Amino acid sequence: MKDLLNEQEKERYRANFTYFEYYTDIYKSSYDMQKKIKDSHVLILGLGGAIQDVATLASLGVGKITGLDFDTVEYSNLNRQYIYKEGDVGKLKTEAAKQRIKEINSDIELNIINKKITSSEDILPLLSNVDLVISGIDSPGIISSRWVNFACVTKNVPVIFSGINGNKILINKRSGEGCFDCFLMYCSTNDPIFKYQLNTLYGYTFEKKNTAIAPTVSxxxxxxxxEVMKHLLNLEYQMRAGYMYQFDVNELTMNSDYHWEKSSQCPTCGKNPSKELCDITTLMKIVEGHSNDT
Incomplete structure (x- = not known):
C-alpha cells in the first residue's frame, strides 16, 4: 500500500507511520491512515491563537486546510501566536499565515481567505466538502459561536469550540449531539447567574482582555x-459530544463533568429546526416556556 503516497511524503511522515502502527489492523495500515489524513479538509475560523492549529495540521499532513481571518498582526499577538514574527507586525494575518504555513508544508492545499465573519451566512458557503471545523473566533461574544454552530448544524459538519480563561482551558466538540444553543438553553435553565452573564457578554467585543499565554495556547x-486527528481517522477515545472538557493548567487535571443533552426544543437542532438563526430573546423565551411546562 506504500504507493498511496509519493517518496517525499513517505520520508516526511516516517514518524507518523510509526505512531499509527498503534492503531493498525488487518484492514488498514499506517499508510492508509496517512492517506486518509491527506484526503481530509479542515476549516479553521480565525488565525489568531488557532494559527498553531494550522501549523500542526500542516505538519501532520492534512491535505487541504482553509483558514479565515481579517485582522492584522499586532505586537501583543506575539506573546502566544508564535508562528508570526516581528517582521509580520502590521501585515494581514492571512498574508503572514499563508507564507509561514507554506514554509512548513508546501505540498498541502492551503486556502487562506481574508474575510470578517458577521453572520452564519458568511460561513455556510465555506463548508462544502469540509470534514471538521475549528472555531477560533470568540468576538462578538457568544453570538459569533452561535453563527458557527448554526452553519455547522445546518450542513452537518462537526465543529470544535475552545477557549482559555486564566489557568483553565475549555474545549467542546459538537458532532451530532446537543449543539451550542442546547448548551445555552441548558445553562440558562440550571444556573440563574448564567442568564445575567449571557446578557452582559452577548455581542460584546473583546478588546485588550486576553489571558492567553504561549504555554496555555500550546x-x-x-x-x-x-482530537482532529482522532476524528479524521475515526479512532477510539474521541471527546464525547455534549461535554465541556476543562483542563486545569495548575493542577494538570482534566475533567468533563459538565454535560448537556440535545434539546428537542432547540430552534437550531431540535425537532423543528429554524431555517434562520433565531435571536437570543427568542431563544430565552423558548427556555422560559419549556421551564414553565415542566
Whole structure:
C-alpha cells in the first residue's frame, strides 16, 4: 500500500507511520491512515491563537486546510501566536499565515481567505466538502459561536469550540449531539447567574482582555489537533459530544463533568429546526416556556 503516497511524503511522515502502527489492523495500515489524513479538509475560523492549529495540521499532513481571518498582526499577538514574527507586525494575518504555513508544508492545499465573519451566512458557503471545523473566533461574544454552530448544524459538519480563561482551558466538540444553543438553553435553565452573564457578554467585543499565554495556547492547540486527528481517522477515545472538557493548567487535571443533552426544543437542532438563526430573546423565551411546562 506504500504507493498511496509519493517518496517525499513517505520520508516526511516516517514518524507518523510509526505512531499509527498503534492503531493498525488487518484492514488498514499506517499508510492508509496517512492517506486518509491527506484526503481530509479542515476549516479553521480565525488565525489568531488557532494559527498553531494550522501549523500542526500542516505538519501532520492534512491535505487541504482553509483558514479565515481579517485582522492584522499586532505586537501583543506575539506573546502566544508564535508562528508570526516581528517582521509580520502590521501585515494581514492571512498574508503572514499563508507564507509561514507554506514554509512548513508546501505540498498541502492551503486556502487562506481574508474575510470578517458577521453572520452564519458568511460561513455556510465555506463548508462544502469540509470534514471538521475549528472555531477560533470568540468576538462578538457568544453570538459569533452561535453563527458557527448554526452553519455547522445546518450542513452537518462537526465543529470544535475552545477557549482559555486564566489557568483553565475549555474545549467542546459538537458532532451530532446537543449543539451550542442546547448548551445555552441548558445553562440558562440550571444556573440563574448564567442568564445575567449571557446578557452582559452577548455581542460584546473583546478588546485588550486576553489571558492567553504561549504555554496555555500550546496545550490547547495540542488537545484540539489531537482530537482532529482522532476524528479524521475515526479512532477510539474521541471527546464525547455534549461535554465541556476543562483542563486545569495548575493542577494538570482534566475533567468533563459538565454535560448537556440535545434539546428537542432547540430552534437550531431540535425537532423543528429554524431555517434562520433565531435571536437570543427568542431563544430565552423558548427556555422560559419549556421551564414553565415542566
Amino acid at each position: 496545550i490547547l492547540s495540542g488537545f484540539i489537533t489531537a
